[in-house]
Amino acid sequence: MAPVTSPQPAAIENRTMTINMGPQHPSTHGVLRLEVTVDGEVVTKVKPDIGYLHRCFEKYAESLGDYAKVVPYTDRIDYVSALHQEMGYVIAVEKLLELEVPERVEYMRVILAELQRIASHLLGIGTFGLDLGAFTPFLYCFIERENILRILEKVSGARLLYNYLCVGGLMRDIPTDFTSDTWEFVTSFRPKIKELNDLLTTNSIFIDRTANIGVLPAEVALNYSASGPMLRGSGVSWDLRKNDPYSIYDRFEFNVPVGQGEMGTVGDCWDRYIVRVREMEESLKIIEQALDQMPGEGDVKEAVPRRIRSKEGEVYVRTETPRGELGYYIISEKSGPYRIKARTPSFVNLSILPAISKGALVADLVAIVGSIDIVLGGVDR
Amino acid sequence: MALLIFATLPLLLIVGYALFAIWLERKVSAHIQDRLGPMRVGGWHGWAQTIADMLKLIQKEDIIPTNASRFLFKSAPFVLFAASYAAFSVIPFSSAYIGSSINIGVFYLLAVTSLLTLSVIMGAWASNNKWSLLGGMRTAAQMVSYEVPTIMSVLSVLVVAGSLNLMTISEMQTGNDILGFLPNWLIFQNPFLIVAFIIFFISIVAESHRVPFDLPESESELVAGFQTEYSGMRWGIFMLAEYADMLLLSLLGAVLFFGGWASPFGSYLSGPVWGFIWFMLKGLLFVFVMMWMRWTLPRYRVDQLMEICWTILIPVSFINFVLIALWEMTF
Numbered sequence: 001m002a003p004v005t006s007p008q009p010a011a012i013e014n015r016t017m018t019i020n021m022g023p024q025h026p027s028t029h030g031v032l033r034l035e036v037t038v039d040g041e042v043v044t045k046v047k048p049d050i051g052y053l054h055r056c057f058e059k060y061a062e063s064l065g066d067y068a069k070v071v072p073y074t075d076r077i078d079y080v081s082a083l084h085q086e087m088g089y090v091i092a093v094e095k096l097l098e099l100e101v102p103e104r105v106e107y108m109r110v111i112l113a114e115l116q117r118i119a120s121h122l123l124g125i126g127t128f129g130l131d132l133g134a135f136t137p138f139l140y141c142f143i144e145r146e147n148i149l150r151i152l153e154k155v156s157g158a159r160l161l162y163n164y165l166c167v168g169g170l171m172r173d174i175p176t177d178f179t180s181d182t183w184e185f186v187t188s189f190r191p192k193i194k195e196l197n198d199l200l201t202t203n204s205i206f207i208d209r210t211a212n213i214g215v216l217p218a219e220v221a222l223n224y225s226a227s228g229p230m231l232r233g234s235g236v237s238w239d240l241r242k243n244d245p246y247s248i249y250d251r252f253e254f255n256v257p258v259g260q261g262e263m264g265t266v267g268d269c270w271d272r273y274i275v276r277v278r279e280m281e282e283s284l285k286i287i288e289q290a291l292d293q294m295p296g297e298g299d300v301k302e303a304v305p306r307r308i309r310s311k312e313g314e315v316y317v318r319t320e321t322p323r324g325e326l327g328y329y330i331i332s333e334k335s336g337p338y339r340i341k342a343r344t345p346s347f348v349n350l351s352i353l354p355a356i357s358k359g360a361l362v363a364d365l366v367a368i369v370g371s372i373d374i375v376l377g378g379v380d381r
Numbered sequence: 382m383a384l385l386i387f388a389t390l391p392l393l394l395i396v397g398y399a400l401f402a403i404w405l406e407r408k409v410s411a412h413i414q415d416r417l418g419p420m421r422v423g424g425w426h427g428w429a430q431t432i433a434d435m436l437k438l439i440q441k442e443d444i445i446p447t448n449a450s451r452f453l454f455k456s457a458p459f460v461l462f463a464a465s466y467a468a469f470s471v472i473p474f475s476s477a478y479i480g481s482s483i484n485i486g487v488f489y490l491l492a493v494t495s496l497l498t499l500s501v502i503m504g505a506w507a508s509n510n511k512w513s514l515l516g517g518m519r520t521a522a523q524m525v526s527y528e529v530p531t532i533m534s535v536l537s538v539l540v541v542a543g544s545l546n547l548m549t550i551s552e553m554q555t556g557n558d559i560l561g562f563l564p565n566w567l568i569f570q571n572p573f574l575i576v577a578f579i580i581f582f583i584s585i586v587a588e589s590h591r592v593p594f595d596l597p598e599s600e601s602e603l604v605a606g607f608q609t610e611y612s613g614m615r616w617g618i619f620m621l622a623e624y625a626d627m628l629l630l631s632l633l634g635a636v637l638f639f640g641g642w643a644s645p646f647g648s649y650l651s652g653p654v655w656g657f658i659w660f661m662l663k664g665l666l667f668v669f670v671m672m673w674m675r676w677t678l679p680r681y682r683v684d685q686l687m688e689i690c691w692t693i694l695i696p697v698s699f700i701n702f703v704l705i706a707l708w709e710m711t712f
Contacts, residue, residue: 019511025604041683133592133680139414196387205593205679361516364680366602
């Protein structure tokens, strides 16, 4: 007789579920697709899938054969901070051609870049709040961003893709009321930062949602070559405007805010957020100093070459955009550009996502993606 | 026939209210955000906007996903709406109108609103969509958990009121006797009922899943939660039920804590018609506060939501319940 065996209970099967987050998802900031493996609500694996917005910038730029024609395309790399993309490229070409740029142009570029930085951070902060369910701060940020866009529109004629800087100078002269408009904005914007802090930064739900979430230790950040607020949020004081000044940034007094883990651990989402808020204040300081020092007279097209004669050479220029280090690597031949490579901060910063989102909840994943502040145009180029 | 007319009255009220509340929500959010909101449709401040939206929704194609469970998918919105509609039958709208003045009114209301959870899970599961499923699971956990503090705070009221009949509870709150001028509303009768009301309000915000507890449909995470696959009028009915649910729980709060249809000025401005107006005003005030919160606060995470419920609200409501009982025994 066979031995009696007690019926074995069926083992509880523990299965994970794969969710497709994006490219059409309210909080993937464009067309990012994330393959998320979840165990219940806990994220076990994230795989970013990019390329939905690839526009062949590099190949395009190389095949145009003329350095001046590339500027409008650089706008489209990171369309939220278009002026920074132009500035990096223009400085790289000027370095290649050994062009001297007039003072007035340099000051103008710095003021515009800092205005753009504030606009870009406002969008980053606003959408970060939106990802956490706070709808109203998002629109408050947009009201302020609108004021900046109005100034930029008056200057360049466009609101998003400016095409205003050109190799050796600016596309057109500065409007006469630019200085007064900018002063007006600077004075009206300071109290708005406080309002934002009251509404969002110090909101206890907001702190609960962001403190200790997506902690990025300084070492990991450096290993992944993160930059911008992503790196500074982890407590590393690295800002190209201070550490490797380009243009005329060495003339201004400003601080580099870093994450200190005030609400939780150093390098959490809140730290990355607060770094952006404080950077806006620093940008205001730079704008004020630059407005004071800017020479009132001068031709902005003085140094613009009538035809750019390409010459052999190799340059790498890195600049600090709102999202981090933007590098342009140009190999030039007699006939024109041979290789134009753009190292975009969004792409590099996004690569950290799988490392810091393991074990987070789905809601945290949204917060982490928001705190990285990527622009898909920058990721895919 | 008279019965049928009587039963239809709340339906007219709910539909009318929902159209108004959706418009109000858009206006409130717009003014909080420095915008104007709808301004065109119907002339005066876009009052007909929701009607136009509803007409548009009715014309929409009724899409049912191929792999959805058809029957459950189709019926979920109606079950949801039926549950909140059924609960309206025990709400005393004025001294002259109550659908059914039964002795276990409060109990019936709480029991019927539990069906809401069921229908949300029905819709979520039947959609055969992972986002819906996550949303549905969240809802189940959230609504079941938050029923406990809701019921505990309602129980505290019942200790003071001594009746389960909502009409009786309303009637006992008429007059202005406390300290010579305050109305006899239950919230003024026992200091601990203020705490009970706060717990009750937080819980009903969670029960009707509004910000900061809107996890079931949290847009930025779960696309639209359990409603992800719904479109057209089925989605519209979900919306209608959500607003009806908000009003229902707000009105319950008005009856239990703020005197129901009782006038704040004693016998002045009282009577059936004024009673109805006072009652709706009180209910709409809570609805307005919920809207205000929605457009100001971020959203909690699912584990934090549970933590608030189980480690703060439930223990506090239990202790508060005991204190209320002691107060009633002493005074």
